[in-house]
Amino acid sequence: MFDSLRVPVIAAPMAGGPSTPELVAATARVGAFGFLAGGYLNAAALADQIAHTRRLSDEKFGVNLFVPGIRSTVDLSPYTARLRAEGGRYGVEPGDPRWDDDGYSAKLDLLVEARVPVVSFTFGVPLESDVERLHEAGSTIVVTVTSPDEAREAVAVGADALCVQGFEAGGHRGIFTDDPRDPFGGEVHGVLAALRLVAGVTDLPVIASGGIVHGADVAAVLSAGAVAAQLGTAFLRADEAGTHHPAARARGGDTLHGRDAGVQRAARARSGQPVPARAHAARARRLPAVAPAQ
Ligand SMILES: Cc1cc2nc3c(=O)[nH]c(=O)nc-3n(C[C@H](O)[C@H](O)[C@H](O)COP(=O)(O)O)c2cc1C
Numbered sequence: 001m002f003d004s005l006r007v008p009v010i011a012a013p014m015a016g017g018p019s020t021p022e023l024v025a026a027t028a029r030v031g032a033f034g035f036l037a038g039g040y041l042n043a044a045a046l047a048d049q050i051a052h053t054r055r056l057s058d059e060k061f062g063v064n065l066f067v068p069g070i071r072s073t074v075d076l077s078p079y080t081a082r083l084r085a086e087g088g089r090y091g092v093e094p095g096d097p098r099w100d101d102d103g104y105s106a107k108l109d110l111l112v113e114a115r116v117p118v119v120s121f122t123f124g125v126p127l128e129s130d131v132e133r134l135h136e137a138g139s140t141i142v143v144t145v146t147s148p149d150e151a152r153e154a155v156a157v158g159a160d161a162l163c164v165q166g167f168e169a170g171g172h173r174g175i176f177t178d179d180p181r182d183p184f185g186g187e188v189h190g191v192l193a194a195l196r197l198v199a200g201v202t203d204l205p206v207i208a209s210g211g212i213v214h215g216a217d218v219a220a221v222l223s224a225g226a227v228a229a230q231l232g233t234a235f236l237r238a239d240e241a242g243t244h245h246p247a248a249r250a251r252g253g254d255t256l257h258g259r260d261a262g263v264q265r266a267a268r269a270r271s272g273q274p275v276p277a278r279a280h281a282a283r284a285r286r287l288p289a290v291a292p293a294q
Helices: 021-029 043-056 077-088 104-114 128-136 148-157 191-199 215-223 246-256 281-286
Strands: 009-011 033-037 062-066 118-122 140-145 161-165 206-209 228-231
Touching (some): 009 021, 033 043, 033 118, 062 104, 128 148, 148 161, 161 191, 191 206
Parallel strands (some): 062 118, 118 140, 161 206
């Protein structure tokens, strides 16, 4: 599917606003490929986005889901107390922490029914039986991996392609298990090294992701064996993107112009899951010691 793209570029799923039906349709129009982000949306809102995408474009597109982790038993009270103090600096009161599975089952049922051409998963692998249901509905399955071990797990459940994410990637790291002793949550590989390592354990087609912005970056990952390059940050400031957070909009610009291209550290301050701390550097400096792994 991805090796026949006229433009071997994929607009990454970006939950929380940036991914829109308009962005998906615009990428398809130029021969690239776009994803809707199912994360944080309920099934009804995702269904609306799928229907809207189909009204805007006849081309193939993908939908991404977050695989829920196990119910967290971590004591968050020291961290919420710290957040409360931090919120006080801005006159805001944080809500109470609660665990949920992001409506995963309802969204899976929706995707089976909606027969979406590509379904991708992040933060883990779907059940083999769910992969089978989606295959029967005609979907191609992509799993985001950051290491050879994760690649093996994805192969075992029947993935058709892997999205290999280097540590340079914006947004949350797609790691399956977050090691609390490690600021990056686990093994850390740059995208080119990750592509080589994953190619050592599977022949599945791989999409490269992480720090890819310019044509030269795309050429590099294609030379390294990827069928396409998945870009997130580079699309944050696209007219069709729904990016509303000023820091994220600024971050898109900063990264594109190379002013803030380096990843200095990872921080769990945003959600408990490691995020490369380019955009969150100030918060990351204040909060990393107390932000617990999930
Ligand atoms: C704002 C933002 C939100 C993201 N949300 C998701 C998501 O919902 N699902 C997902 O699989 N990846 C998500 N990602 C990661 C992207 O899929 C991709 O791996 C990453 O953007 C690639 O690195 P780059 O931003 O340097 O291009 C997100 C990235 C960003 C920047």
